[in-house]
C-alpha cells in the first residue's frame with residue numbers, strides 16, 4: 001500500500017480569489033505566454049444553496065443560472081466570449097480532436113491546436129488533467145475518473161496529440177488538478193482491483209484510491225519529464241469550502257469546469 005496520499009504536494013495550485021468567482025490554476029502564470037487554464041470552484045455564483053457556482057446543466061439547476069455562473073468563471077479566467085469545445089463525458093477512454101467550438105459527444109478527452117479555441121470538461125471528484133505542448137501550441141484536456149484512469153485515458157490523449165500534432169512526450173507539461181484525494185476516496189474491491197497496490201491506501205475493507213498518483217505515474221512512464229508535471233494537493237471531498245463533490249453531496253452536487261487554451265493573438269505578437 002502507498003504511504004504518501006499526495007505526492008507532489010509541493011506543487012501548490014494557485015487559488016485566485018476574485019470577488020465574483022474563485023478559481024484554481026497550476027503555478028504556470030507567465031511561464032507559457034498566451035496560455036490560459038483554470039478550474040472553477042463552488043464559491044460565489046448565482047445558484048441556490050449548495051450549488052453556488054455550478055457550471056453543470058445536468059444537476060437540476062436552471063439553464064439561466066448555469067449560463068450566468070459559466071460567464072462569471074470565464075470572465076475570472078480571462079476567456080469569456082472565446083470559442084469553447086466541451087466533451088460529452090461518458091466515463092470512457094475516447095479522445096476527440098476539436099477543430100471548432102461545440103459539444104463533442106461520446107468522448108472524455110479533447111485535444112486541439114486551433115489557436116484561440118478553448119477546451120472544457122466538467123468535474124465533481126473526477127480528475128481533470130491539462131496537457132500542453134508549448135512547442136506546437138497544442139493543448140489537451142482529460143476527464144479521468146476511476147474508469148477513465150483504468151483505461152489510461154491520459155495516455156490515449158498523449159498518443160492522439162502525437163498523431164495529430166507531432167507532440168513529443170518530452171515537450172509536454174501536465175497539470176493533474178484537484179479531485180477526490182487519496183485521503184478520502186474510498187473504493188470497493190472491484191475498483192481497487194484495477195489499480196496497482198502502490199496507488200491504494202488504507203486497508204481492512206476501506207481501501208482508498210489515489211487517482212492523482214496513478215495518472216502521475218502513467219505520464220512519467222509515457223516519457224513526460226517529472227519536472228514538467230504539476231500534481232494538485234487539493235481534495236474535492238474534504239475541501240468543502242472550495243469544491244463541489246459528488247461523493248460528499250450526492251445528486252445535489254454542482255459541477256466545476258476546467259478549461260485550457262492558447263490565445264490566438266500571441267503567435268502574431270511573438271512572431
Ligand SMILES: [Zn+2]
Pocket residue numbers: 181182183184185235236237238239
Ligand atoms: Zn480528502
